[in-house]
Amino acid sequence: xxxxxxxxxxxxxxxxxxxxxxxxxxxxxxxxxxxxxxxxxxxxxxxxxxxxxxxxxxxxxxxxxxxxxxxxxxxxxxxxxxxxxxxxxxxxxxxxxxxxxxxxxxxxxxxxxxxxxxxxxxxxxxxxxxxxxxxxxxxxxxxxxxxxxxxxxxxxxxxxxxxxxxxxxxxxxxxxxxxxxxxxxxxxxxxxxxxxxxxxxxxxxxxxxxxxxxxxxxxxxxxxxxxxxxxxxxxxxxxxxxxxxxxxxxxxxxxxxxxxxxxxxxxxxxx
Numbered sequence: 127x128x129x130x131x132x133x134x135x136x137x138x139x140x141x142x143x144x145x146x147x148x149x150x151x152x153x154x155x156x157x158x159x160x161x162x163x164x165x166x167x168x169x170x171x172x173x174x175x176x177x178x179x180x181x182x183x184x185x186x187x188x189x190x191x192x193x194x195x196x197x198x199x200x201x202x203x204x205x206x207x208x209x210x211x212x213x214x215x216x217x218x219x220x221x222x223x224x225x226x227x228x229x230x231x232x233x234x235x236x237x238x239x240x241x242x243x244x245x246x247x248x249x250x251x252x253x254x255x256x257x258x259x260x261x262x263x264x265x266x267x268x269x270x271x272x273x274x275x276x277x278x279x280x281x282x283x284x285x286x287x288x289x290x291x292x293x294x295x296x297x298x299x300x301x302x303x304x305x306x307x308x309x310x311x312x313x314x315x316x317x318x319x320x321x322x323x324x325x326x327x328x329x330x331x332x333x334x335x336x337x338x339x340x341x342x343x344x345x346x347x348x349x350x351x352x353x354x355x356x357x358x359x360x361x362x363x364x365x366x367x368x369x370x371x372x373x374x375x376x377x378x379x380x381x382x383x384x385x386x387x388x389x390x391x392x393x394x395x396x397x
Contacts (some may be wrong), residue, residue, distance in 0.1 A: 132162040135362040136370075138195035139168035139244065140270070141326025142210065144177045147354040150151070150185040155377045156359065156370070157192045164241050165193070165201050166231065168328040168350055169208020169244030176210075191383045197224040204231055209246035210330060236365045238323035245329035248312050264379035306330050309349055317345040324348060326360065333358040
């Protein structure tokens, strides 16, 4: 069995379990490959806006089982609520063993104050009438993901690489690009005011790590991205942050090696 990577801190967000776009199989592979001391689930893990008894496949349930297993094996799991799982906010500060529910998190990482929160507090589209429109938009996004999945299935059959048309459409909309820029600036400026060294968000599905500086100071702004299109996470190890990017080949090679070892053992036994 491949040795798990030991990491002090891992941050995941925007998994959207319960939607067609969720890449649960890939996320499960990643979770099984790591052994973090702390796992921060930074919002929108279970998509309660789109939740339906008709669609919550075994692969999605397996992700939840793996997280519980990691908690039982000693990983401190902190679930920070987002807008898609805001129904859990009434249970904030709930603690059971190594599992905690929270609205935000302040950590001391090697002497540097770190502020972790989902980020929907900056988004007016998650409130009031705009929230209803956002939910309708989410349904359309789910449909777009389904169409994109079918196109990718055809591309794979033709021996071509997958493409994320839904991501291309989002990235090409000027209003969305402007919102992302304003979101990042706002989060960084507030963090600078509060004298934090790091500010870690999710929500906008855009993995990022960069230094932001103004006349009052500087901060490292980080975003964990998502497990719908980008398949990314944040990892903190040896006083450094990095963006993890899922690559299928990393796991296929390992599976092939395991198969080869098993076949070799069987061959020797039978010979």
